[in-house]
Amino acid sequence: MKATEWVVRFAVSPPxxxxxxxxxxxxxxxxxxxxxxxxxxxxxNAPLLLTAIGAKTGRERSVVLPYFPxxxxxxxxxxxxxxxxxxxxxxxxxxxxxxxxRIHRRTHEVVARLAQxxxxxxxxxxxxxxxxxxxxxxxxxxxxxxxxVFVIQGVDIxxxx
Numbered sequence: 416m417k418a419t420e421w422v423v424r425f426a427v428s429p430p431x432x433x434x435x436x437x438x439x440x441x442x443x444x445x446x447x448x449x450x451x452x453x454x455x456x457x458x459x460n461a462p463l464l465l466t467a468i469g470a471k472t473g474r475e476r477s478v479v480l481p482y483f484p485x486x487x488x489x490x491x492x493x494x495x496x497x498x499x500x501x502x503x504x505x506x507x508x509x510x511x512x513x514x515x516x517r518i519h520r521r522t523h524e525v526v527a528r529l530a531q532x533x534x535x536x537x538x539x540x541x542x543x544x545x546x547x548x549x550x551x552x553x554x555x556x557x558x559x560x561x562x563x564v565f566v567i568q569g570v571d572i573x574x575x576x
Contacts, residue, residue: 426446426451427447432447432479434446435448435479436464436478439479440464440517441520442520443520444462445479445481447479448460448462448479448481455548457546457548458546460481460483461481462480463491463516463517464477464479464517464518465477465478465491465514466514466516466517467504467508467514467527468507468510468514469503469507470506470507470510470511476503476504476507478502480492482567483538483541483545483546484572485541488567488568488572489518489567489570489572490538490542490565490566490567492562492563493505493563493564494549494552494562496552497551497553497554497562498555498556499559500560501560505563505565509529512526512527512528513525514526516567519575523569523570523571524569525568525570526567526569529564529566530563530564534566535561542564
Protein backbone atom coordinates (compact mmCIF):
# COMPACT_ATOMS: atom_id res chain seq x y z
CA MET A 416 0.00 0.00 0.00
CA LYS A 417 1.32 3.43 -0.98
CA ALA A 418 1.85 6.04 1.71
CA THR A 419 -0.85 8.27 0.18
CA GLU A 420 -3.39 5.41 0.27
CA TRP A 421 -2.59 4.81 3.94
CA VAL A 422 -3.01 8.50 4.74
CA VAL A 423 -6.39 8.67 2.97
CA ARG A 424 -7.61 5.50 4.69
CA PHE A 425 -6.58 6.89 8.06
CA ALA A 426 -8.19 10.27 7.28
CA VAL A 427 -11.64 8.71 6.72
CA SER A 428 -11.42 6.29 9.65
CA PRO A 429 -12.97 7.00 13.07
CA PRO A 430 -9.55 7.88 14.60
CA UNK A 431 -8.91 10.14 11.59
CA UNK A 432 -12.19 11.98 12.17
CA UNK A 433 -11.34 12.45 15.85
CA UNK A 434 -7.89 13.78 14.98
CA UNK A 435 -9.36 16.10 12.34
CA UNK A 436 -11.88 17.51 14.83
CA UNK A 437 -9.09 18.08 17.37
CA UNK A 438 -6.92 19.89 14.79
CA UNK A 439 -9.83 22.09 13.64
CA UNK A 440 -10.81 22.87 17.25
CA UNK A 441 -7.27 23.81 18.32
CA UNK A 442 -5.47 24.94 15.16
CA UNK A 443 -8.31 26.02 12.88
CA UNK A 444 -7.35 23.87 9.87
CA UNK A 445 -8.47 20.47 8.58
CA UNK A 446 -5.82 18.01 7.39
CA UNK A 447 -8.59 15.78 5.96
CA UNK A 448 -10.13 18.62 3.93
CA UNK A 449 -6.66 19.63 2.75
CA UNK A 450 -5.92 16.05 1.60
CA UNK A 451 -9.16 15.79 -0.36
CA UNK A 452 -8.73 19.24 -1.92
CA UNK A 453 -5.22 18.31 -2.98
CA UNK A 454 -6.39 14.96 -4.40
CA UNK A 455 -9.23 16.68 -6.35
CA UNK A 456 -6.92 19.53 -7.41
CA UNK A 457 -9.40 22.06 -6.04
CA UNK A 458 -8.85 24.97 -3.66
CA UNK A 459 -8.76 24.17 0.04
CA ASN A 460 -11.92 25.50 1.70
CA ALA A 461 -11.62 26.74 5.24
CA PRO A 462 -13.24 24.38 7.78
CA LEU A 463 -15.52 24.88 10.71
CA LEU A 464 -16.46 22.51 13.48
CA LEU A 465 -20.26 22.30 13.65
CA THR A 466 -21.75 21.05 16.91
CA ALA A 467 -25.44 20.27 16.69
CA ILE A 468 -27.84 18.47 19.02
CA GLY A 469 -28.62 14.92 17.94
CA ALA A 470 -32.21 14.62 16.71
CA LYS A 471 -32.67 11.24 18.39
CA THR A 472 -30.12 11.27 21.22
CA GLY A 473 -30.25 14.89 22.36
CA ARG A 474 -26.45 14.75 22.68
CA GLU A 475 -23.99 17.15 21.10
CA ARG A 476 -22.56 15.83 17.83
CA SER A 477 -19.66 17.50 16.03
CA VAL A 478 -18.50 17.34 12.43
CA VAL A 479 -15.86 19.17 10.39
CA LEU A 480 -17.28 20.89 7.30
CA PRO A 481 -16.03 23.39 4.73
CA TYR A 482 -17.91 26.66 4.90
CA PHE A 483 -18.67 29.27 2.29
CA PRO A 484 -19.21 32.99 2.95
CA UNK A 485 -22.61 34.35 1.86
CA UNK A 486 -23.03 38.03 2.60
CA UNK A 487 -23.28 38.44 6.38
CA UNK A 488 -23.72 34.69 6.87
CA UNK A 489 -21.93 31.48 5.99
CA UNK A 490 -23.21 28.32 4.32
CA UNK A 491 -22.54 24.61 4.72
CA UNK A 492 -23.54 21.89 2.28
CA UNK A 493 -25.07 18.52 3.22
CA UNK A 494 -23.63 16.50 0.34
CA UNK A 495 -22.67 13.16 1.92
CA UNK A 496 -20.87 12.47 -1.34
CA UNK A 497 -24.17 12.37 -3.21
CA UNK A 498 -25.59 9.49 -1.16
CA UNK A 499 -29.39 9.00 -1.29
CA UNK A 500 -29.83 10.29 2.29
CA UNK A 501 -28.79 13.48 4.05
CA UNK A 502 -25.86 13.42 6.46
CA UNK A 503 -26.81 13.01 10.13
CA UNK A 504 -25.78 16.58 10.97
CA UNK A 505 -28.29 17.94 8.40
CA UNK A 506 -31.09 15.92 10.00
CA UNK A 507 -29.96 17.25 13.38
CA UNK A 508 -30.07 20.88 12.19
CA UNK A 509 -33.55 20.39 10.76
CA UNK A 510 -34.73 19.06 14.13
CA UNK A 511 -32.94 21.75 16.16
CA UNK A 512 -31.50 24.72 14.25
CA UNK A 513 -29.59 26.08 17.26
CA UNK A 514 -25.97 24.99 17.14
CA UNK A 515 -22.36 26.06 17.71
CA UNK A 516 -19.64 26.54 15.16
CA ARG A 517 -15.96 26.84 15.85
CA ILE A 518 -14.06 28.84 13.24
CA HIS A 519 -10.50 30.10 13.57
CA ARG A 520 -10.42 28.80 17.15
CA ARG A 521 -13.47 30.87 18.15
CA THR A 522 -16.83 29.43 19.10
CA HIS A 523 -20.07 31.10 17.96
CA GLU A 524 -23.64 30.32 19.01
CA VAL A 525 -25.58 30.14 15.75
CA VAL A 526 -28.93 29.40 14.17
CA ALA A 527 -29.12 27.42 10.93
CA ARG A 528 -31.86 27.49 8.34
CA LEU A 529 -32.35 25.49 5.21
CA ALA A 530 -32.03 27.57 2.03
CA GLN A 531 -34.79 26.80 -0.44
CA UNK A 532 -35.95 27.86 -3.89
CA UNK A 533 -34.40 31.02 -5.30
CA UNK A 534 -32.25 31.56 -2.22
CA UNK A 535 -30.68 28.10 -2.56
CA UNK A 536 -30.13 28.64 -6.29
CA UNK A 537 -28.38 31.97 -5.65
CA UNK A 538 -26.07 30.32 -3.09
CA UNK A 539 -25.47 27.12 -5.08
CA UNK A 540 -23.68 28.88 -7.98
CA UNK A 541 -20.91 30.52 -5.91
CA UNK A 542 -20.52 27.39 -3.76
CA UNK A 543 -20.07 25.10 -6.76
CA UNK A 544 -17.71 27.61 -8.39
CA UNK A 545 -15.50 27.30 -5.32
CA UNK A 546 -16.06 23.53 -4.88
CA UNK A 547 -17.11 21.96 -8.21
CA UNK A 548 -17.23 18.50 -6.65
CA UNK A 549 -20.71 19.38 -5.31
CA UNK A 550 -22.03 19.33 -8.90
CA UNK A 551 -20.90 15.71 -9.17
CA UNK A 552 -22.47 14.91 -5.80
CA UNK A 553 -25.78 16.48 -6.88
CA UNK A 554 -25.76 14.30 -10.01
CA UNK A 555 -25.28 11.20 -7.84
CA UNK A 556 -28.15 12.28 -5.58
CA UNK A 557 -30.46 13.00 -8.52
CA UNK A 558 -33.80 11.27 -8.10
CA UNK A 559 -33.22 10.80 -4.36
CA UNK A 560 -32.80 14.28 -2.92
CA UNK A 561 -31.66 17.82 -3.47
CA UNK A 562 -28.43 18.43 -1.61
CA UNK A 563 -29.28 20.80 1.24
CA VAL A 564 -27.56 24.14 1.74
CA PHE A 565 -27.81 25.55 5.25
CA VAL A 566 -27.37 29.24 5.99
CA ILE A 567 -25.62 29.71 9.32
CA GLN A 568 -26.48 32.97 11.07
CA GLY A 569 -24.69 34.36 14.10
CA VAL A 570 -21.05 34.39 13.03
CA ASP A 571 -19.34 37.79 13.00
CA ILE A 572 -17.95 37.63 9.45
CA UNK A 573 -15.57 40.54 10.10
CA UNK A 574 -13.86 38.47 12.82
CA UNK A 575 -13.02 35.75 10.27
CA UNK A 576 -10.78 37.94 8.13
